[in-house]
Structures are given as C-alpha cells and as structure tokens.
Amino acid sequence: xxxxxxxxxxxxxxxxxxxxxxxxxxxxERVKDGKLVIATVASHQPDGYFESYxxxxxxxxxxxxxxxxxxxxxxxxxxxxxxxxxxxKGIFFTGGDQLRISSQIGDTPVEKMVxxxxxxxxxxxxxxxxxxxxxxxxxxxxxxxESHRIGDLHMAxxxxxxxxxxxxxxxxxxGRIGRLMGAVAQNPRVLGIGIDEDTAILVQGHRFCVIxxxxxxxxxxxxxxxxxxxxxxxxxTLSMHDVRLHVLSQGDCFDLKRRCPEAPGSNxxxxxxx
Numbered sequence: 001x002x003x004x005x006x007x008x009x010x011x012x013x014x015x016x017x018x019x020x021x022x023x024x025x026x027x028x029e030r031v032k033d034g035k036l037v038i039a040t041v042a043s044h045q046p047d048g049y050f051e052s053y054x055x056x057x058x059x060x061x062x063x064x065x066x067x068x069x070x071x072x073x074x075x076x077x078x079x080x081x082x083x084x085x086x087x088x089k090g091i092f093f094t095g096g097d098q099l100r101i102s103s104q105i106g107d108t109p110v111e112k113m114v115x116x117x118x119x120x121x122x123x124x125x126x127x128x129x130x131x132x133x134x135x136x137x138x139x140x141x142x143x144x145x146e147s148h149r150i151g152d153l154h155m156a157x158x159x160x161x162x163x164x165x166x167x168x169x170x171x172x173x174x175g176r177i178g179r180l181m182g183a184v185a186q187n188p189r190v191l192g193i194g195i196d197e198d199t200a201i202l203v204q205g206h207r208f209c210v211i212x213x214x215x216x217x218x219x220x221x222x223x224x225x226x227x228x229x230x231x232x233x234x235x236x237t238l239s240m241h242d243v244r245l246h247v248l249s250q251g252d253c254f255d256l257k258r259r260c261p262e263a264p265g266s267n268x269x270x271x272x273x274x
Contacts, residue, residue: 005118006030006090008161008203012169012195012214013095013128017056023200023212027092028060030123034089039068041104042096042129049094068110076108085113090123093130099140101133102158111159124161131169131195136160137187139168142179151234153182162203164256168194171217178238184221185229185240191259192219206257210248220244220259 007030015023027036038053040046050067057065066084068091070076091114093101105111118124124134132138138158143149155166166187168180171194184192195201196214210216226241248254251264 006121007123008118008134009123009125009200009211010131010134010162010167010193010195010203011125011127011200012131012171012197012212012216014170014173014197015127015200015212016198017052021056021060023198024056025060026200026202026211027090027123027125028057028062031062031090033064034122035064035066035087036062037066037068037084037088037091039091039093039101039130040096041068041070042094042098042101042133044096044100046094046096053092053094070104070110073104073108076105076110081110082113085110085117088113088117088122090125091117093124093126093133095128095130098129098132098138098158099156101129102138102156106157106159114159115161118161128169132167133158134161135165135167135190136163137166137190139166139179139183142176142182144174144176144179146175146178148178148182148185148238149234150182150229150232150236150238153179153186155183155186164189165191165193168192170197172196172214177217177219180217180219181240181243182229182238184219184243185224185227185238188221188224188227191256192221193217194219201254207253207255209253210250212250214249216248216252216254218246218248218254218261220246222259 141154180192194217199212199214201208253262
C-alpha cells in the first residue's frame with residue numbers, strides 16, 4: 001500500500017512519448033500548471049533523457065520542467081538542489097539503474113523533498129528503474145527469460161513509497177516471471193507486481209488501476225504450500241506450489257489490502273483521480 005499522500009504512477013518502461021501518450025497524460029493532468037521535476041539520477045549517461053521528456057510533456061501542455069541529476073551524493077546537500085523543488089507539484093524518475101537512485105539520494109535532503117511533495121498530494125512517477133525503486137525492497141539484478149535459479153537474485157532497499165510489494169518492469173518483454181516468483185518465494189508477505197512496457201499502475205491508498213497497452217501481473221504467495229527456496233542449492237531451479245497469479249489490463253483495478261482484483265465496470269473500478 002502507498003504511503004499517505006498523493007498518487008504514485010509506476011511505469012514498466014518505454015512508455016509512449018509520441019502518440020497518444022496515455023500514461024504521461026495522467027502525470028500531466030495531476031501536475032496541471034505546476035512544476036514537474038524530471039529526475040534522471042538513475043542514468044550513468046543522462047544526456048537526452050530530459051530533452052525527450054520536455055518535448056513529450058510540452059506536447060501535453062506542461063512546460064514548467066526542471067532536471068535533477070546527481071553526479072555525486074554530496075550534491076544533494078547543496079542549496080541548488082533544494083531550489084529545483086520550489087513549488088514542484090510532482091517528480092518523475094526516469095530509467096537506468098535503480099541502485100543509483102537509492103544510493104545517491106537515499107536519506108538525503110533530496111529524498112526528504114520527494115517525500116514532502118508526495119505527502120502534500122503531489123504525484124510521484126517512475127519508469128523502469130524509477131518504478132523498481134518505489135518499493136521498500138527492490139529487485140536489482142536477476143536473470144530474465146528463464147526459470148529462476150535460487151541463488152540468482154539480488155535485492156536492495158528502495159525508497160519505500162509503496163509498502164508490501166516488490167516491483168519488476170519490462171516484464172513480458174524480458175521474460176521476468178521467473179525472477180519475480182523468486183522474489184516472492186523469499187518473502188511471501190509481499191505481492192510481486194510485474195509491469196509490461198507502455199503500461200503503468202496508478203496507486204492511491206490501498207488501490208491501483210492499470211493504464212496503458214500491456215498487462216500487469218500480480219504474484220501472490222500468501223497461500224504457498226511448498227517452496228524449496230531455503231533448502232536447495234543456489235543452482236537449483238525454484239519449486240513453489242499453490243502460487244496465485246492475476247493478470248490485469250487497461251481499466252482493471254486491484255485492492256492491495258484485500259489482495260483482490262476488480263474488473264472494469266465493477267462498482268469501484270476506474271482510474272482514480274486526485
């Protein structure tokens with residue numbers, strides 16, 4: 001569930017920037033005529049990231065954009081970093097390496113400003129690496145397009161803007177069902193959420209709805225009756241019985257508290273707006 005505050009828009013990567021821009025439009029509608037901070041922190045080579053988003057959001061009528069990039073963690077202590085956030089109504093984390101986001105801004109004044117924006121009702125969005133970093137524990141590394149090997153998974157603390165979930169991105173495109181299963185096997189308390197490219201979940205409170213052209217996969221391990229995650233050797237293939245899987249698409253919603261999907265047309269379905 002999300003912390004109290006504004007909406008989270010968590011994107012699986014490669015969102016449409018030239019056509020209908022359905023996902024970016026959701027971000028723009030929530031920022032309205034305010035300032036949006038584009039955080040390119042995740043990238044080792046950020047050139048071009050900001051320009052592409054400035055054009056895409058400009059086409060949607062959002063012109064007040066500033067770029068946040070951190071070469072070294074010490075830069076987060078400078079007054080210029082705080083100035084970027086003045087009157088900001090949202091922040092958008094771009095793709096790259098999620099460990100760069102958490103290690104560069106975690107427990108710094110910049111992270112505090114991100115949380116303040118969220119607490120005051122502003123939107124926090126992230127794509128690809130910027131999606132993974134939203135959760136308390138984030139997936140950092142693991143093989144794709146194959147069944148999960150027990151020792152082949154690396155996780156680290158994220159920003160914790162949404163609790164009790166772990167998020168993976170570029171999901172169907174990179175065949176990441178195995179590694180998400182592995183993450184849930186390690187901690188069945190959390191829900192695994194895999195998000196396809198050009199697809200997002202819009203989270204408010206204990207509920208999210210799906211936006212975009214792909215699917216969102218929910219792995220629920222609360223009912224698992226058998227797992228070899230703790231006993232088998234690191235090279236052994238994961239075995240896990242009685243896993244629950246949901247697949248959601250545009251318009252479907254999900255109640256994180258009840259761990260229950262809602263189809264379009266149900267009483268509560270529909271994309272929530274601030």
